[in-house]
Amino acid sequence: MSTAPIRVVQYGLGPIGLETARAVLAKQDTGHIELVGAIDIDPNKVGKDLGELLGLEAPTGITVEADAECVLQERKPAVALHTTSSFLSTMYEQLVLCARQGVHVVSSTEELAYPYDRHPEIARRLDEVAREHGVVIVGTGVNPGYAMDTLALMATGVCTDVRTIRVERVVDAGGRRLPLQQKVGAGITAEAFAERKQTGTFGHIGLRESALLIADGLGWPIDDLQETLEPMMADEDVKTPFLTVRAGQVAGIHHAITAYADGQAVLSLDLKMYVGAKDPKDAVYVEGTPPISLVVEGGIFGDTATVAMLVNTVPRVLEATPGLKTMKDLAVPRAFATRPLAS
Amino acid sequence: MSTAPIRVVQYGLGPIGLETARAVLAKQDTGHIELVGAIDIDPNKVGKDLGELLGLEAPTGITVEADAECVLQERKPAVALHTTSSFLSTMYEQLVLCARQGVHVVSSTEELAYPYDRHPEIARRLDEVAREHGVVIVGTGVNPGYAMDTLALMATGVCTDVRTIRVERVVDAGGRRLPLQQKVGAGITAEAFAERKQTGTFGHIGLRESALLIADGLGWPIDDLQETLEPMMADEDVKTPFLTVRAGQVAGIHHAITAYADGQAVLSLDLKMYVGAKDPKDAVYVEGTPPISLVVEGGIFGDTATVAMLVNTVPRVLEATPGLKTMKDLAVPRAFATRPLAS
Numbered sequence: 001m002s003t004a005p006i007r008v009v010q011y012g013l014g015p016i017g018l019e020t021a022r023a024v025l026a027k028q029d030t031g032h033i034e035l036v037g038a039i040d041i042d043p044n045k046v047g048k049d050l051g052e053l054l055g056l057e058a059p060t061g062i063t064v065e066a067d068a069e070c071v072l073q074e075r076k077p078a079v080a081l082h083t084t085s086s087f088l089s090t091m092y093e094q095l096v097l098c099a100r101q102g103v104h105v106v107s108s109t110e111e112l113a114y115p116y117d118r119h120p121e122i123a124r125r126l127d128e129v130a131r132e133h134g135v136v137i138v139g140t141g142v143n144p145g146y147a148m149d150t151l152a153l154m155a156t157g158v159c160t161d162v163r164t165i166r167v168e169r170v171v172d173a174g175g176r177r178l179p180l181q182q183k184v185g186a187g188i189t190a191e192a193f194a195e196r197k198q199t200g201t202f203g204h205i206g207l208r209e210s211a212l213l214i215a216d217g218l219g220w221p222i223d224d225l226q227e228t229l230e231p232m233m234a235d236e237d238v239k240t241p242f243l244t245v246r247a248g249q250v251a252g253i254h255h256a257i258t259a260y261a262d263g264q265a266v267l268s269l270d271l272k273m274y275v276g277a278k279d280p281k282d283a284v285y286v287e288g289t290p291p292i293s294l295v296v297e298g299g300i301f302g303d304t305a306t307v308a309m310l311v312n313t314v315p316r317v318l319e320a321t322p323g324l325k326t327m328k329d330l331a332v333p334r335a336f337a338t339r340p341l342a343s
Numbered sequence: 344m345s346t347a348p349i350r351v352v353q354y355g356l357g358p359i360g361l362e363t364a365r366a367v368l369a370k371q372d373t374g375h376i377e378l379v380g381a382i383d384i385d386p387n388k389v390g391k392d393l394g395e396l397l398g399l400e401a402p403t404g405i406t407v408e409a410d411a412e413c414v415l416q417e418r419k420p421a422v423a424l425h426t427t428s429s430f431l432s433t434m435y436e437q438l439v440l441c442a443r444q445g446v447h448v449v450s451s452t453e454e455l456a457y458p459y460d461r462h463p464e465i466a467r468r469l470d471e472v473a474r475e476h477g478v479v480i481v482g483t484g485v486n487p488g489y490a491m492d493t494l495a496l497m498a499t500g501v502c503t504d505v506r507t508i509r510v511e512r513v514v515d516a517g518g519r520r521l522p523l524q525q526k527v528g529a530g531i532t533a534e535a536f537a538e539r540k541q542t543g544t545f546g547h548i549g550l551r552e553s554a555l556l557i558a559d560g561l562g563w564p565i566d567d568l569q570e571t572l573e574p575m576m577a578d579e580d581v582k583t584p585f586l587t588v589r590a591g592q593v594a595g596i597h598h599a600i601t602a603y604a605d606g607q608a609v610l611s612l613d614l615k616m617y618v619g620a621k622d623p624k625d626a627v628y629v630e631g632t633p634p635i636s637l638v639v640e641g642g643i644f645g646d647t648a649t650v651a652m653l654v655n656t657v658p659r660v661l662e663a664t665p666g667l668k669t670m671k672d673l674a675v676p677r678a679f680a681t682r683p684l685a686s
């Protein structure tokens with residue numbers, strides 16, 4: 001490709017946002033992508049060079065700014081890599097702002113992976129504003145966005161007939177970043193787990209979205225969804241780089257959802273994220289013609305994979321027709337701006 | 344979906360074409376697709392009802408016709424399922440004919456999976472005529488089209504960095520249709536294998552296309568391709584429903600290709616198709632960040648899967664922008680017009 005690099009801004013500089021910015025910077029020497037701005041409202045970050053926040057030796061020349069509109073207007077990026085929140089209702093105006101500036105959005109917002117169910121009105125408005133301004137808005141990541149939805153759809157591509165689908169993801173949270181270990185409740189008691197569960201905001205965000213994305217992708221009418229969330233208990237002490245889980249404490253979550261059509265279970269997604277997980281994997285089992293048993297051995301390492309999906313989706317939104325999209329609408333995901341044999 | 348069924352014609356009624364027509368007929372009661380014509384020039388087929396050729400109890404009402412132009416004009420299908428030849432140069436005018444009638448083409452032609460290398464001039468012309476008439480032309484199937492290319496691209500979607508890719512497909516030809524067993528040389532001698540190899544038309548068609556599709560999808564510049572074709576020899580007698588291979592005879596092929604960038608091997612595709620194959624599988628191994636080891640356990644059953652990919656690609660071409668496309672340009676493959684829990 002001899003075309004000009006794709007100009008992107010990093011919108012949101014939490015742990016995933018910082019790693020996404022780092023990945024873009026690492027790809028700049030391919031000439032395919034260029035980071036032209038960084039946005040965050042955290043007063044501890046605003047005004048600092050991105051290199052300082054990333055622990056780089058040299059400054060990047062990109063200063064963190066709080067005024068998103070100003071950055072988008074001045075820097076004229078093609079795409080915003082958006083990583084500010086899991087929840088649409090608290091931040092969808094940020095997406096509207098990007099669209100109004102003619103900037104495509106690739107967002108890690110879990111609810112955006114399939115927004116039509118929980119937030120039909122926001123979805124309608126986002127689609128409208130995206131079409132009006134000729135941009136694409138899409139939510140992606142490893143999960144939701146790939147491991148438990150897009151990969152499952154892909155697995156059915158070679159089937160003339162699909163009767164049921166079972167998706168399993170087993171993640172060893174012990175190898176992931178601290179916020180994720182805390183998110184799954186590693187080290188808390190069974191009672192504390194039950195209390196957190198009562199809040200309704202505990203567990204993995206996006207399982208419902210993944211199930212509905214698969215069902216929509218297949219054109220399956222779903223008349224019920226049943227979700228369960230239980231603790232995975234440690235049966236021996238487990239030590240991670242960040243914390244220790246004692247035997248009898250919570251090691252993580254077992255979060256599952258089953259989708260029903262005509263009263264029968266047709267689609268199930270089963271997610272276990274816990275420290276000390278045995279046999280981590282991503283698997284899709286299709287009961288169909290032919291049957292498919294697709295396994296990513298060892299599983300997909302989530303922190304890196306979410307960053308990868310965000311960056312790799314950048315060229316895909318440039319090819320798509322304008323509007324609010326989901327992963328089923330974009331061309332097959334694939335690595336972008338890599339160099340064979342480069343270290 | 345409450346939209347009208349997608350009207351398709353079956354263009355070519357060899358073994359794959361007949362099974363594709365059968366699959367479309369089986370899906371008609373979903374209301375998403377409708378077979379409206381069947382084209383073949385074989386005098387043994389012309390004039391017969393498709394139901395007779397498929398061994399159905401009742402006639403389908405669709406008579407095989409030899410005049411493709413006439414069928415396309417009269418029946419006005421949206422998409423032609425095209426299964427006449429592996430080679431572009433002998434039949435690309437059939438694709439031009441479809442395009443001129445405003446009919447999208449989903450073709451099993453192996454060389455069409457990535458036509459830009461072997462047939463740049465035909466590819467240019469097909470793209471031009473497709474754009475002019477607002478249609479999509481795409482080549483797909485299980486291999487090329489999925490197992491050794493699109494699935495490999497998909498595997499890299501979660502990687503920030505990809506250094507090398509190795510794709511392996513092991514097929515037990517003993518479970519496949521007779522023409523495939525004959526195609527891989529099952530039961531011939533090593534000498535006969537060497538003679539066939541001299542003809543230059545022996546071996547799997549599409550390995551080069553798959554390698555170049557992956558490289559193009561990743562934006563990797565490839566400066567050399569090295570292909571090898573060797574016999575897999577039977578070390579014991581193997582009996583299939585159609586033939587017996589004796590110990591010491593050829594059981595099938597081992598066909599491999601390696602792609603080089605800057606003089607280094609960066610991408611390899613390794614295909615073994617032989618009767619009595621141990622441990623059939625489809626696998627993609629990505630050396631990258633994170634590393635990915637994606638395995639379809641038992642492999643993807645090819646005869647059904649090629650039919651599935653053809654039919655499942657029908658709705659994808661309707662969504663795409665006009666032109667000559669490859670699988671990297673279409674939305675993620677997935678099953679179409681299936682009904683959960685239907686037998």
